[in-house]
Amino acid sequence: MDFNYWATGSIALISVATFSLGFRSSRQANTTQDFLVARRTVRSRRNAAAVSGEYLSAASFLGVAGLILKDGTDALWYPIGFTAGYLALMLFVAAPLRRSGAYTLPDFCEFRLRSAGLRRLAAIFVIFIGMLYMVPQLQGAGLTLQHIIPGVPTQLGAALVAVLVTVNVVSGGMRAITLVQAFQYWVKLFAIAAPAFVLCAVFIGDGGARGLGATGLSEPLPPRFAHGATISVETPVVLSVEAPVRLIAEGTVDGMPAAGETYWSPGTHQVAAGTRLTFAAGDPVPVVRGAVGDNADWLSPASDTDDLLTTYSLIFALFLGTMGLPHVLVRFYTNPDGQAARRTTLHVMLLLGLFYLFPTVMGALSRIYLPELLVTGQTDRAMLQLPMAVVDNVAGEILGAVIAAGAFAAFLSTSSGLLVSVAGVLSTDVFKSRVRDFRLATALAGVLPLVAALLLRPADLSLSVGMSFALAASTFCPVLVLGIWWRKITWVGAAAGMLTGGTLVLTALALTTVSGYTGGWAPWFVQQPGLVTVPLAFLAVIVMSKATQRHIPPETKHIRMRMHAPDRLGLIRDRASGLGGGGAARHALGRHRR
Incomplete structure (x- = not known):
């Protein structure tokens, strides 16, 4: 970009x-x-x-x-x-x-x-x-x-x-x-x-998902790439594949070197950091493990x-x-x-x-x-x-x-x-x-x-905050x-x-x-x-x-x-000196110090 x-x-x-x-x-x-x-x-x-x-x-x-x-x-x-x-x-x-x-x-x-x-x-x-x-x-x-x-x-x-x-x-x-x-x-x-x-x-002006050539969000299918895409994997991921897909992989996939066309069957596949994956328009989208792969389930x-x-x-x-x-x-x-x-x-x-x-x-x-x-x-x-x-x-x-x-x-x-x-x-x-x-x-x-x-290492932001809650x-x-x-x-x-x-x-x-x-x-x-x-x-x-x-x-x-x-x-009054002792006395109203 x-x-x-x-x-x-x-x-x-x-x-x-x-x-x-x-x-x-x-x-x-x-x-x-x-x-x-x-x-x-x-x-x-x-x-x-x-x-x-x-x-x-x-x-x-x-x-x-x-x-x-x-x-x-x-x-x-x-x-x-x-x-x-x-x-x-x-x-x-x-x-x-x-x-x-x-x-x-x-x-x-x-x-x-x-x-x-x-x-x-x-x-x-x-x-x-x-x-x-x-x-x-x-x-x-x-x-x-x-x-x-x-x-x-x-x-x-x-x-x-x-x-x-x-x-x-x-x-x-x-x-x-x-x-x-x-x-x-x-x-x-x-x-x-x-x-x-x-x-x-x-x-809406583009005709919705069908006008873009994408899978509708209510369809019982995995999402698909509307256009060809080349993706650089920055951190190691485990991908879940819902439908078989052919792609071009350059790097390390499932622990083995990859440098060309690759076939992924349904299941899970490990992709190492630094790997480049190229998909054609219309290919089903593999999703990171834990994500919802089927739009109807989504x-x-x-x-x-x-x-x-x-x-x-x-x-x-x-x-x-x-x-x-x-x-x-x-x-x-x-x-x-x-x-x-x-x-x-x-x-x-x-x-x-x-x-x-x-x-x-x-x-x-x-x-x-x-x-x-x-x-x-x-x-x-x-x-x-x-x-x-x-x-x-x-x-x-x-x-x-x-x-x-x-x-x-x-x-x-x-x-x-x-x-x-x-x-x-x-x-x-x-x-x-x-x-x-x-x-x-x-x-x-x-x-x-x-x-x-x-x-x-950064995690999903909402998940990190969820632990704080x-x-x-x-x-x-x-x-x-x-x-x-x-x-x-x-x-x-x-x-x-x-x-x-x-x-x-x-x-x-x-x-x-x-x-x-x-x-x-x-x-x-x-x-x-x-x-x-x-x-x-x-x-x-x-x-x-x-x-x-x-x-x-x-x-x-x-x-x-x-x-x-x-x-x-x-009956409301701010904490006063001596009320409860300890730290309360240190910030008694009217006794603030610079």
């Missing part, structure tokens, strides 16, 4: 706009409270746009379309789960969490259960979830920049995003990024909606037991994981009161529901126009390559530039929120909660995920739900639940990573552990709390009344 001047210019424009808006807002940030919770003055609609802008990450903007391309109907659970999780958040968590007056998730844990040890454990998991979630954002940025500037290493895009968001957060923390994230939501919505409408119009939900359990586990993790994501919850601390937090959540569901209509459409179009991505397994590139595949002229370049700008807005907004949540915990639980401590924590929190993004659902979700609604929870039970769920998910993550390098042997409950880890975490909290009732805080009735009393009673 040639250098795309339009896309390069659009990314530069988004970067400049992000920096300018952040710099403008940072001039009003001068206290620790400004940096952590934007002085708790963000109103519902702006906060909803900011939450949506932060939440729509690389997994949403690039990953969902790629998963629709590869997995079809089953992948729809990603956008459904991403959105539906806010329903549970609105019903059970948003308002009581805001009324607690906490600044961070560890702060809430200490406020509710009066344990400095639990606070430290929560801080560790906040940092780990933030780092795990930020890595795919940086990798997605590298993928996008490499697509528009051929030959540029992926490390450059990751470094660009890391530096830009670190500078913005260092300048003004939460106060600086609130306006930026709200702006970036509308950028992302336009950047995906406008190309989707144009590309659908072109598709439109039908999974019926295999393992696939069904994987789907249920994914739903569990996404629906409950939203309630435990630190960078999402920290935004609700910025609302003036609990009622505003609930309104924010309702608006977020509307904004997310509108956005997720379009990645689904783009994924379906990619199945017709970009079947070669099913061969390489690089389906996260679908959104970036689709415009030129449909409109191979300057108009396609402009549409691609709009999508690239939206993708970079996704990386910047989500990375900013993650950086604020991790830096807030580091500054209040590791350092002394001064403004300069927040800035030092931001620098540290920006460097570590960048190093990980450069060292780790599973970790959040298995650690913070039980503590928040039971801490808000069950009076008998103790800090011992909460710690047991977090350790049980967190250890199991991290073990699954390690096994999944090893499996990816050694043949993909991991079973469903390792790749998507939420269905197992979340119930076990809840069970651990309940059992250990029942066994340690002497550790119930004596102020539990007053704490619960403060969280559940209507806002008009005026």
